[in-house]
Amino acid sequence: MPWSFAEKCEKARSVEDIQAIFSREIRARGFSHWACTSHVDPLNPPNGAVMMFDYPRPWVEHFSAQGYARRDPVFLTARRQALPFQWSDRVFRRGLDAGQAAILNEANEAGIGDGFTIPIHAPDALPASCSLVIGPDGVDPLHVREAHWFAVFAHERARRLLLDLTPPKKPVLSRRERQCLELIAQGKDDFAVSVILGISEHTAHNTVRRAMQKYGVATRVQAFVRALSDGEIKLEDVAS
Amino acid sequence: MIHIVTAENRHLFRHALMEMHQQRKTVFVDELKWRLNVESGIEIDSYDSPSAVYLIEAEAPRAPVRASVRLLPTDRPHLMADVFPHLCSGAPPAGAHVWEATRFCPSPDLPKGDVRRGMLSRMIAAVMETALLFGIERVTYVASASLAAVARDAGWITEALGAVHGSGRDALVAMVAEIDAAGLRRVRERNGIGAPVTRFTPGDVARAA
Numbered sequence: 001m002p003w004s005f006a007e008k009c010e011k012a013r014s015v016e017d018i019q020a021i022f023s024r025e026i027r028a029r030g031f032s033h034w035a036c037t038s039h040v041d042p043l044n045p046p047n048g049a050v051m052m053f054d055y056p057r058p059w060v061e062h063f064s065a066q067g068y069a070r071r072d073p074v075f076l077t078a079r080r081q082a083l084p085f086q087w088s089d090r091v092f093r094r095g096l097d098a099g100q101a102a103i104l105n106e107a108n109e110a111g112i113g114d115g116f117t118i119p120i121h122a123p124d125a126l127p128a129s130c131s132l133v134i135g136p137d138g139v140d141p142l143h144v145r146e147a148h149w150f151a152v153f154a155h156e157r158a159r160r161l162l163l164d165l166t167p168p169k170k171p172v173l174s175r176r177e178r179q180c181l182e183l184i185a186q187g188k189d190d191f192a193v194s195v196i197l198g199i200s201e202h203t204a205h206n207t208v209r210r211a212m213q214k215y216g217v218a219t220r221v222q223a224f225v226r227a228l229s230d231g232e233i234k235l236e237d238v239a240s
Numbered sequence: 241m242i243h244i245v246t247a248e249n250r251h252l253f254r255h256a257l258m259e260m261h262q263q264r265k266t267v268f269v270d271e272l273k274w275r276l277n278v279e280s281g282i283e284i285d286s287y288d289s290p291s292a293v294y295l296i297e298a299e300a301p302r303a304p305v306r307a308s309v310r311l312l313p314t315d316r317p318h319l320m321a322d323v324f325p326h327l328c329s330g331a332p333p334a335g336a337h338v339w340e341a342t343r344f345c346p347s348p349d350l351p352k353g354d355v356r357r358g359m360l361s362r363m364i365a366a367v368m369e370t371a372l373l374f375g376i377e378r379v380t381y382v383a384s385a386s387l388a389a390v391a392r393d394a395g396w397i398t399e400a401l402g403a404v405h406g407s408g409r410d411a412l413v414a415m416v417a418e419i420d421a422a423g424l425r426r427v428r429e430r431n432g433i434g435a436p437v438t439r440f441t442p443g444d445v446a447r448a449a
Contacts, residue, residue: 030254084281090266090348116281138254141261142288145280187286189277219279 003239005150006228009157010235018161019052022154029143032135033112036155038126039075041067049126050158055133059110073100078119078129082218084148088114116144118151122226123216125159152225160229173232177211180204182238185224242297242366242438244373247290249443256296258282260308266348287312287319287342293374295366295438297359306350307359309367310343314380320414324382327414329402333378341367341381360387361394361431368396368427369438371419378416385411395430397423 005025012018026034035053038045043064045051053060062068069075073096077085085092087104096104115133130151139147173181176197183193194204208220215226227233245253261282268274269283276283293311298304312318314334319342321332344363346356371379380401383391391398401414417423428434 083279086262086281089262089281091270134258138258140250140254141257141282141284142290144282145284148280189286221279 003235006153006235007239009153012157012161015050015052015158015161018154018158019054022052022150023054025150026132026147027135029147030135030137030139031115031132031147033133034131036128036130036151036158038128039069039079040126041069046126048162050128050155050162052154052158056111059107059112062106062110068103071099072103074104074117074131075127075129076100078117079127081119082121084116084118086114086116116147118148119218120152120155120222121216121218122222128155130155149221149225152219152221156222156225156229171232172214172230173211173227177207177214178227178233180207181211181220181224181227182233184208184220185233185238241299242295242362243301244370244438244440245294245296246440249441250290250294252441252443253294253296253301255302256298256305257294259305260294260296260345261288263305263308263347264343264345267345268343271348287317291316293339293370295363295370297362297366301441304349305347307346307363308343309341309345309363311367311370311379312340312342314338314340320380320382324412324414327382327402327405327412332401332414333380333416337375337377339371339374339376339379341379344387357390358431360390361427362433362437364391364394364396365424365427365431365433366438368419368424369436372421372424373438373440377419379419380414380416382412382414384409385413388413388415391415391417395423395427397426 008021009018012021022036023034033055035055037051037053038049040046040049041064042051042053042060074087077092112133115131118130120128120130132147132151179197180193183196188196190201190205194201197204208223212218212220212223215223217223217226224233228235243253243256245257250257261284264283265278269276269278277285291313294308295311296308297306314320315336318340320328320340321334325332346359350356350359367379385404396417398415398417401416404411404413406412
C-alpha cells in the first residue's frame with residue numbers, strides 16, 4: 001500500500017508539490033503522461049478546479065480549442081461510472097459513437113494511446129478524474145491498483161489545498177466503519193474483513209457502503225482517503 | 241509459443257500481462273458474470289503477485305495474447321485452501337512441490353470448438369513442462385464438469401479430490417494431476433504435439449541483448 005506516497009502528499013504545501021510527487025511516482029511505474037483534473041476546459045479552468053496534468057501540450061491546446069471537455073467519452077464515462085476503466089476495454093469501446101471514437105483516435109495520434117481513467121466523485125467537488133497513459137515499455141499490472149490509490153490521494157490533497165479546507169471537528173465515522181476502512185486500505189476484501197472483525201461478510205460490505213455514503217463518494221478508496229484527510233484515520237494506524 | 245512468466249522475467253512481459261488481466265475481465269466478469277473484483281478496471285486479485293507463475297501463449301512478447309493460465313505455489317495463500325476447501329474431502333494437497341492452476345483464460349477472440357480444445361491441450365502440455373522444470377510433482381485445479389472431461393480426454397491422469405458440487409453449468413469439482421515425464425509424453429502423443437510448447441526468456445539475458 002502507498003503509505004509513503006500518502007505521507008509525502010500530506011506534507012506537501014502546494015499543488016505544485018503534489019504535482020511533482022505524483023509525476024515522479026507515476027512515471028517510475030511506466031506511465032508516460034497523466035492528467036488529474038476537474039472536467040473543465042484545461043486552459044480556462046474555473047475557480048476551485050483541480051488542474052494537475054502532464055499531457056503533450058499540442059493535445060491540451062486542441063482539447064481546449066475543440067471544447068472536448070463536454071464531449072470527451074473518457075470524461076463522460078467517468079461521470080457515470082464509479083470504478084476505474086481501461087480505454088481499450090471492450091465494454092467502454094462498445095459504448096462509443098463515431099464522434100467519440102474519432103476523439104480517441106485523435107488522442108492516440110497525439111501520443112495518448114492506451115491507459116486508465118479513475119473517476120473521482122464527491123458532492124463537494126467538481127466532477128473529476130485521473131487519467132494515466134501507459135508508456136512505450138508498458139506498465140506492470142501489479143502497479144495499476146497502486147496508481148489508483150495515488151491518484152485519489154493526490155486529487156484529495158490538491159482539492160484541500162485549493163479550498164483551504166479544515167477538517168470537521170466531529171467524527172463522521174463510527175468505530176466499526178473506521179476499522180473496516182482501515183482493513184480495506186490494507187488490501188483486505190469483504191470476506192477477510194468479516195473474518196478479522198468477527199462479523200458477517202454482508203455486515204462488512206454494508207458497513208463500508210455506509211462509510212461511502214457518509215462522505216458521498218462512490219468508491220472504497222475514496223472513502224478511505226477522505227477519512228485520512230479528515231484525520232479520522234491516522235496513517236500510523238494503518239501503515240505497517 | 242507459450243511463454244513462462246515469473247518474477248524474474250515479468251518486466252519483459254508487461255504488455256502481455258496487462259492484456260491477460262484485461263482478457264480475464266472480459267471473459268470472466270463481462271461474459272461469464274463471475275463476481276470478481278475489478279476495482280482497478282482489470283481483473284486482478286490478491287493472488288496475482290510476483291510469486292505467481294503465468295503461462296501466456298503469444299507469438300512474441302508484444303504479440304496478441306491467445307490464452308493464459310496462472311500457477312500459484314501452495315506453500316502460500318492460494319484459492320484451494322482459502323476459497324474451495326469444501327470441494328475437497330480431505331486436506332487439499334499443498335506444499336513446496338504442489339502448484340495450483342487457476343484462471344485458464346482463452347482470448348475472447350479465440351474461436352470455440354476444436355481451436356479452443358487444441359489450446360487447452362497445449363496449455364496442459366505447457367503446465368506439465370513448466371512443472372517438471374520447477375520440480376513440481378502435483379498440480380491441483382478446480383474445474384467445471386465439462387472442463388474436467390476435456391482435460392481427461394487430453395490424456396491428463398487426474399483424480400477428483402472430492403465430490404462434484406452444484407449441478408449443470410455451475411457444477412464444480414476439485415482435481416489433482418500427477419506430473420511426470422511419462423504423462424507429458426502421453427499428452428504430447430495424444431494431441432500431436434511434437435516439440436516443447438513453452439519458452440522461458442531469462443530476464444537479464446534479454447536486457448543485455
